[in-house]
Amino acid sequence: MKRLCVVLGLLLLSGCAPTAHTTTLLAMDTVMELTVYGDGGAAELAECESCIRTLEGLFSVTDANSEIYAANHSGGQPVSLSPDTAALLKDALDLCADTDGALDITIYPVVRAWGFTTGEYRIPEAGELQELLQQVDYTKVALDDTSLCLPSNVELDLGAVAKGYTGDRLIALLRARGVTSALLELGGSVHTLGAKPDGSPWSIAIQSPDGAGYAGVLEVQDCAVVTSGGYQRYFEKDGETYWHILDPATGVPAHSGVRSVTIVAANGTRCDGLSTALFVMGPERAAAYWREHRDFDFVLIRDDGSFLVTAGIAEQFSPLDTWQTHDLEILS
Ligand code: AMP
């Protein structure tokens, strides 16, 4: 009898707290941590990992077998595309146009010249940058449903949007398997499915752009939260910091008055593209862009450490630690 009670007790306990399945992997040049709640979690995580590997194999700029590599080395000839690459390119090109080229997925020759692809960092001469910028123009990308044609000197880099798209695909996969609660952290691209198993929202921390600790926390559910920051990838030379987000107008790291920007919306691809674009735009243009669209929210940290937060997310955002004393402006 006593044994039966213990078993029943365990069953009841497991009934109210679904099992958490977690895996950590290195993909798309970042550490990813995936947590899925529910009984079939382990199988679903394996499916997620395989989906990530497939998408990485399509989108990588350095993998000689990827579709993007093939396009970049096509010498002006059309290349056929899988549905995933075609879908991501379409969304990315729409964002390039809508952000007036603050996002430009043809920035690859410039990204490579700075060494951000290989880690062999250097500071290109102004003349070299001017030459390379002639190759940067997303309007030259010819895309239809199944194929892509790039002029011979134009090269793509999907680094600004690939993780957001991957998060969307994983959330759709999990939803189709009946999962109702999951947290997927793909580096700075965080994707939530439903709420926590107890019904409360997820607490998503925003990293401090100082490098250690957190600047704040967002309480959200069923959405993506994507951050771009100058602290995420950079090198230093002669006391100067050079980061990986470049202004397509100048070819140099964007100095727009922003230390980091976090975008919150249902669509992860949009969040990822906008996090990069709004970092390039700076606070004033970012605010104007938000006022025109209002289909996403953001938390932006200015160079002086002050916060600019859109009205739609202000109640769900709390600064943390020493950041609580920083100015916070709500944009409405
Ligand atoms: P994210 O971390 O999402 O902001 O994306 C930054 C990555 O996108 C960089 O590592 C580059 O590969 C690429 N990139 C940098 N600047 C731009 C830009 N202005 N538009 C599009 N891609 C960019």
Ligand code: MG
């Ligand atoms: Mg991005």
